[in-house]
Amino acid sequence: MQLKKESRLISGNLALDYGDKNIINYLATSGIPGRQTKDWIWKQGGGGPIPEGDYWIPTIGYFSATPGIQGMFFHIQPDPISPLGKRSELGIHWDARNPGTMGCIGILRQPSFERLCDRLEEIHDSGDDTIPLLVRY
Numbered sequence: 001m002q003l004k005k006e007s008r009l010i011s012g013n014l015a016l017d018y019g020d021k022n023i024i025n026y027l028a029t030s031g032i033p034g035r036q037t038k039d040w041i042w043k044q045g046g047g048g049p050i051p052e053g054d055y056w057i058p059t060i061g062y063f064s065a066t067p068g069i070q071g072m073f074f075h076i077q078p079d080p081i082s083p084l085g086k087r088s089e090l091g092i093h094w095d096a097r098n099p100g101t102m103g104c105i106g107i108l109r110q111p112s113f114e115r116l117c118d119r120l121e122e123i124h125d126s127g128d129d130t131i132p133l134l135v136r137y
Contacts, residue, residue: 001029003037003049003137009099010036011108014092016116018123018131026116027108032100042084050090050103051080055133057092059124061117068097069104072117076105076133092116092133105135 001012014028031040031049040048061074071094079088087103094113095106107113123131 001036001049001137005034005037007033009033014105014107016119018119024115024119026112029095029100029106029108030103032102036100042082042087044085044087045102047100047102049137050076050105050135051082051087052135052137053080055080055135056130057120057133058130059120059128061091061120064093068095068101069093070096071113074120077130 001010004010009029009032011027011029014026016024016026030036032047035047036049040046041051042048055076055078057074057076061072063071064073074092076090076092079086079090090104092105092107093101094110095101095108097106100106107116120131
């Protein structure tokens with residue numbers, strides 16, 4: 001997604017490329033309207049987007065009843081850290097809060113998120129407990 005100050009929610013693309021020529025794209029977002037800028041990235045709890053970086057996610061998530069998640073949550077590791085601050089408890093989940101997330105990657109359509117969960121379970125069943133996650137703007 002393109003980071004910029006905007007009064008509406010900015011969305012982008014999360015592509016799942018497992019290397020088996022079955023690339024699946026999901027409409028996603030990170031942050032909340034008006035704070036999806038580089039200035040907000042390192043403000044913990046401030047609603048900024050996830051920092052760029054190389055991470056990994058587990059292929060098996062856990063259930064969270066937290067408002068805005070209300071379902072499966074895949075915790076992004078490691079927690080992003082820089083001299084500007086630390087962001088923790090970021091993950092990939094369905095964007096149940098609407099609009100936006102507090103730095104997580106939110107899949108905007110629930111059926112798409114369910115397909116992502118199914119695909120991650122297939123990957124887990126093939127023997128991979130984690131997959132890389134590259135965040136670029």
